[in-house]
Amino acid sequence: MAAADVAALDAQLFRKVEDGNRGIPEAIFIENIEEMCANRKPTDVVARLQELYSKYQYMQSSIAAQRSGLKVKIPDIGNALDTVNHLIDKRDKAAEGETTEYRYQLAENLWSTASAPATNHVHLWLGADCMLEYTLEEAKELLTTNETNAKTMLKSLDEDMAFLRDQLTTTEVNIARCHNYGVKLRAKEKEESDKAAAKAAPVADTTASVPKSFAPLAREEPNGEPGSYTWKQDREEVELSVWLPKDAQKSDVKVTILAESVKIEHSGKVLREGRLAAKCSPNGSTWTIGKGRVEISLEKAEAAQWPMLFET
Secondary structure: OOHHHHHHHHHHHEEOOOOOHHHOOEEOOOOOHHHHOOOOOHHHHHHHHHHHHHHHHHHHHHHHHHHHHHHHHHHHHHHHHHHHHHHHHHHHHOOOOOEEEEEEEEEOOEEEEEEEEOOOEEEEEEEOOEEEEEEHHHHHHHHHHHHHHHHHHHHHHHHHHHHHHHHHHHHHHHHHHHHHHHHHHHHHHHHHHHHHHHHHOOOOOOOOOOOOOOOOOOOOOOOOOOOOEEEEEOOOEEEEEEEOOOOOOHHHEEEEEOOOEEEEEEOOEEEEEEEEOOOEEEEEEEEEEEOOEEEEEEEEOOOOOOOOOEOO
C-alpha cells in the first residue's frame, strides 16, 4: 500500500488522544466493513489491524512491568517511612544517654542484636548504589512525597491498563469481522468462477472429478484434539484450521507465519509446526480465533496449486 493509502486507512482505524492515557491511540470500531473494504483488500485492512494490535500488546506489557515494579516499591517505601517515624518517636521520648536495643538480620536464619542511641539523622538508599544522609524530618518528607507519587502513578497505570484492554477488544473484533468478510468475498468469487466455468465447459460426467480450484483436504486428525488441523486451497490462498485446547484465550496463542513455515503455539507449547510445501507471503497472510480453532489464511507467493500443506 502507498503511504497515502496507509495514512487514510489509519485515520479510519484509530484516533490520537491528546489528553491522558499516556498518548495511547484509541481504536475505532468499524461500523461498515463493506465500505471500509470497497477500495482496498480485506487482507490489507487485517494486516494493518494486526500491526496495531501488536503495538497495543507491547504497550500492555510495558505498563504491566511498570505496575509490577510499583507494587514492590510502594510497600518498601511504606516500611522505610514507618522506620523513620519510629526513630522520630524514639528521639522525642528518649532521655539523655538512653539507648534502644534492636534486632537485625545478618544472614539467612542468623540474627543479632545491637544497642543504638537516639539520633536525628538517617541514611536512605536512592538507588544506583547511592546513599545519602538526611535529618529525620527531611527523610520523612522525602519518603511521604515518594509514596504519594508512587500511588498516584499506580492509579494512572491502572486506568491506562483498563483503557488498553478496551482498545485490544475493539481491535480483536475489527480483525475478526474483516477476516470473515474477506472469507465471504473469496467464497463468493469462487462460486461465481465455478458457475462461469460450468457454463463454458461441455457437459460431462463430474461425479468422479474434483474441482480444480481446490485440492483435497489434508489428512485430518480427530476433531477437537489440540494441534489437529484441516486445510484447503485455491490458486491464490491456503485456508488452515488448527484446533486449540478447550477454553483457549487469544492472549495465550501465538502464530508465527514465515515465508516457508508456520508455527502455532499455546502458552509456550507448540501445537503445530511445519515447513510449507511452497512459499507464502507473510505480509498478506492473516489469522484469527473462532469456535475453538485458529483460522489461518496464507497468501501464496505464486498462484499455483500446492501438492500438500507441509513437507513430509
